Amino acid sequence: MKAISIIPGKPGSAGVTDLPEPPSSDGSILVHARLIGICGTDVEIAMDGYGSPPPGEQRLVIGHESLGEVLEAPKDSGFQPGDLVAGVVRRPDPVPCGACAAGEWDMCRNGLFIERGIKGKHGYGSERFRVDPHFAVRVDPVLGDVGVLVEPTSVLAKAWEHVERIGRRAWFDPKIALVTGAGPIGLLAALLARQRGLETHVVDRATEGPKPQLVRDLGAQYHSVPVTEIMVEPDIVIECTGVGEVAIAATRQALPGAVIALTGIARGDRAAQAHPDEMNKRLVLGNKVVFGTVNAARRHYDQAADALLKANRDWLSRLINRWLPPRDWPAALEKHPDDIKVVIEMTAG
Numbered sequence: 001m002k003a004i005s006i007i008p009g010k011p012g013s014a015g016v017t018d019l020p021e022p023p024s025s026d027g028s029i030l031v032h033a034r035l036i037g038i039c040g041t042d043v044e045i046a047m048d049g050y051g052s053p054p055p056g057e058q059r060l061v062i063g064h065e066s067l068g069e070v071l072e073a074p075k076d077s078g079f080q081p082g083d084l085v086a087g088v089v090r091r092p093d094p095v096p097c098g099a100c101a102a103g104e105w106d107m108c109r110n111g112l113f114i115e116r117g118i119k120g121k122h123g124y125g126s127e128r129f130r131v132d133p134h135f136a137v138r139v140d141p142v143l144g145d146v147g148v149l150v151e152p153t154s155v156l157a158k159a160w161e162h163v164e165r166i167g168r169r170a171w172f173d174p175k176i177a178l179v180t181g182a183g184p185i186g187l188l189a190a191l192l193a194r195q196r197g198l199e200t201h202v203v204d205r206a207t208e209g210p211k212p213q214l215v216r217d218l219g220a221q222y223h224s225v226p227v228t229e230i231m232v233e234p235d236i237v238i239e240c241t242g243v244g245e246v247a248i249a250a251t252r253q254a255l256p257g258a259v260i261a262l263t264g265i266a267r268g269d270r271a272a273q274a275h276p277d278e279m280n281k282r283l284v285l286g287n288k289v290v291f292g293t294v295n296a297a298r299r300h301y302d303q304a305a306d307a308l309l310k311a312n313r314d315w316l317s318r319l320i321n322r323w324l325p326p327r328d329w330p331a332a333l334e335k336h337p338d339d340i341k342v343v344i345e346m347t348a349g
Contacts (some may be wrong), residue, residue, distance in 0.1 A: 003126035004036065004058045004329045004344060009049025014330035016058060017125055026130035029079055030038040030072040031087075033346040036125045036146040038332040039066030039184070040265075041118060048341045050052070051118040061126025063344075064089045064117035067139065067148040077133040084139035086150040087124050090115050090295050101326060104296045106158065106295040115295075127346060137301040140309050146316040148343055149188070153295035153304035156188045159261040160196070161300065163236055166289050170245075174235035179220075180250055181240035182211040182229060184319055184341045185263055189238040191311055194218045201232050203246075204343075210318065217315055226335050227253055234258060242266035247290075248279055256286040262291055326349060 001021060007013040016039060019108035022030070032189055040064050044050040066087045073079040092100030093112030100108050111272055115153035117123020124131075139147035142201075167174065171331035177193040179186050182204035193200040207224045215222040223230045227249040235258050237250045242264030284289065320341045324332055332342040 002326060003061045003122070004063065004326050005122075005125070005162070005324070006046055008045050008051050009047070010013075010051065011046045011330070011333060012123055013059070014046060014333065016326050016329070017061075019061070021121075022027065022128055022130040024130065026133035027075060027135065028074050028191075029131050029133055029136055031068035031085060031124075031126060031129050031131060031136075031270070032068065032071050033063075033124060033244040034069045035067040035145055036123075036344040036346060037148045037152065038329075038342045038344065039065060039152065043226065043333055043335075045118065051115070052120055054121055054146070056079070059118070061122035061124035062117045064115065064149060065151040066124035066129075067145065068129065070116045071128070071134075073152070079136060079138070084141055084143070085136045086139055086147060086301065087116060087129070088135040088137060088298060088301055089118065089151060091135070093184060093210040104297050106297045106300070114289065124179060125344065125346070127159055127278060130145055134298070135310070137298075137305060139305060142153070143308055143316075146198060146303075146308065146313065146320065149184075149302050149308060149316060149319065149341070150301060152190050152341075153188050153192075153308055155263060155294070156185065156192050156294045157211055157303035157307060158300040159238060159263055159293045160192050160217040160302070161191065162291060162293060163261055164240075166291070169289075170257065170287075172235075172257065172259075174199070176232060176234045177238065178203070178227075178232060178234035178237045178250060178253065179240060180204075180246050181264060182222070183217060183240060186238075186240035187214055187319060187340065189240055190215060190218055190220050192307055193238070194220060195307060195310060198236070199277045200233070200286075201230065203227050203230060210321065210340060212314065214318060214340075240261060240264045251288060252282055253278060254286070254288055257290065259289045260284070260288065260290045263293055289333065306316045323348075
C-alpha cells in the first residue's frame, strides 16, 4: 500500500513509498484513510529533523491529524464498518510514569511516550492503518471531511480545560478572551472561546485573505496591529504564534488574575527583547498564571469532536483551503499566503 513519508530533517526525501499492510499489533480496527492534515509539526519534522522514525527504520510515515473510515472492527470494540474515526496521536510510555498510568499521557513526565507520525511510530498517512479502539475517536458523520480537524481541536480543548481549572483557584468570572495568531490553532481557539460566550479578540498580521472574515463570522473581533496597540484587557489569553515578543506583550495586556495559555512554538532562532524582570513583576503583582500546553488526552479528543459538532459546518469547511493528492504531498510543506489548513486526500489518485 502507498504511504506518505519522509526522512526527518531531509525535506528532499518527502514522497510516496510502498509499505506492507498495517500489522495487527497496531490495533484491532482496520481503517481506510481519507484525509491527513498537515501542520507546523510536520514542517518541523521535514525541515528541522524533529521527531524520529520507528526503531531500526530511516523513514517516518507522517500523519498525526487523521480522518478515516472503519473497514473492519471487532464486535466488542464499539465500532463498525463505515464509522468515521480520528486516531489519537500519543501513546503512554511503557514504564509507565504516574501521568501515563492515570491516562494523562499528554502530561508524560519521563518523555518515553510514542507519537504516531511524530516520534517512534508511523503515522496515519497510509492507504490503510490500524488503531486500538481506545485510541480511535468516533467522528459524527454529519461532520464529514471536517472531522480531520478533531486532532488540532483537541489541543485547544485541553488548553481551555486547563484555563478553566486554573481559573477556579480563586474568584474567576472571565468576560474577554484574546487569541494571538489566526492560523488553524488560533481560529479553533477563537471558536471555543465564542462557544463559551466570551467577547473574543484575535490578533494576526494578515490584513487580507480569509482570516479576517473567518474571525468576524464567529462574532469575534479581528485586529491586524501589534498586541500592544489594541485597547483590550483580556481575562484569558490563548497564545498561538510561539513568538516570544507576542507572548510577553500578551501577559502585559492581560488583567490581574488572568490565565495565559501558550500553545505555539516558533521555528528558528528568534532573538527577543524579553525583559524577564519586568515580565516577572507583572505576573507576580497581577496574580497572573502562564502555562504551556501540547498534545491531548483521550477526553480532549472527545471534547473536540463535540465542539466541532456544535460549530457551523460551512465555517469549519473554510478552514481547509488546500487539498492535495498523496503524490503531491511535499507541496504541503510550502506555506502559501492564504493557507490555513492543508490536507492530503488519501483517496485521490
